[in-house]
Amino acid sequence: MALQLVQVNFKARDDSALGRFWAEALGWGVSSEGPGVTNVEPVGFVWPDPVAVCVDVVTVPAPETVKYRAHLDLATTSAAHQTELVARLKEFGATPADVGQGDVPWTVLADPEGNVFCVLEPREIYRDTGPIAAVVVDCADPRAMARFWGEATDWTLHEVSDDHARLRSAKGVGPYLEFIRTTPGVKTVWNRVHIDLLPYPGDDQAAEVARLQTLGATLADVGQGDVPWIVLADPEGNEFCVLRRA
Template sequence: MGLRLVQVNVKARDDAALGRFWAQALGWGLSSEGPGVTNVEPVGFSWPDPAAVCVDLVAVPDPETVRYRLHLDLATTSEAHQAELVARLKELGARPADVGQGDVPWTVLADPEGNVFCVLEPREIYRDTGPIAAVVVDCADPRAMARFWGEAAAWTVHEVTDDHARLRSPQGVGPYLEFLRTTPGEKTVWNRIHLDLLPYRGDDQAAEVARLRALGATPADVGQGDVPWIVLADPEGNDFCVLAAPR
């Protein structure tokens, strides 16, 4: 039946502190499913729901500092809103970041642990996404990634070119999943930021994993040990997790 994209998983030195930053940045609430895990999600939200892709912060001893392939784009409604949001994020601990973007209308920042994200200028396409406009993945082949992720998560492909692909949940709500053509360096460590997918109620996790492997996913070992989720890598080597199906 496909899988639901339910959260962006971020490894953190201090999950609680980074969670507070992102909760204030997005205007969302905080919860925790256990020590070392902080969940950031809309207030009153009933997980899972396609209207929001949540952010989970998971503590690890020493997350590496490299340029990551995945980042968040935040939506704004006006130039004044963009300026106000950037100023507020800086007060919360974000700092300007230079990733070679040059003179662009969006603002590139890094959160308190160095994860880069963008505050976009107002764009009509993102007017109904909520605070997260898009989850953006750098890749070498947007067309191939759109094919894989469109089938993996049963998301609708809205746009695809050689340089960019845009997908969204079939319900037409929540953020977009976008693939941007870049020249990523060779992956030598596990990703600090990855996507978590959830089977639908009643679906079989093992069957979904077999389906993903038939689409081109491969098993990945990031030191996860004996856990209820299964770690895979997409055709370009980006790690992601298939969570256990809800009962």
């Protein structure tokens, strides 16, 4: 049993506007599965497919504006591409962000609703990931997080140390899932950016949730009410959702 990592979910004041920004950033298209939801995915994409981790933007009342543990790293193919992408994103409403990064070769920006992301300098490891190089999660213990998420999903561990862990789809396509060791902080609000997982055809949502709980996940209440997905928190308290197949 395993789950597919299918999308990154952004909570927003305006899903349509933020969805358009991320479509421009990634060179993807937009659609909507209903009011208050904007889906951002490659044009012609048949969901779900590990070749891309999509972006779902959902409107919620007054989302928090704090630094969240999860963010996206965007890939570039050359120094000129990095410069051009940063300039284009600023035209669409991105702003420079200072998260204490100092003098680094990547550029840290915030999207129009304040979500921080990075535009990376060209790196060989990300040459075939598509526009999203990695989904990055701050954590206290990358080794423990790699164990949990490696067992929760069908992704393969590529690298692990005390400071960093990197996983990728077992098919060797799409972005990486990375855990970066940071100074632990007190978590006081639910994460505005989180990961959504989907059972494989024939697998049972409830059984997968029970399996995740044996791995250390806990049920979480973020005010979701009566919904078809189940909200859990990983061992470090990061919320994520287990979707139900249609």
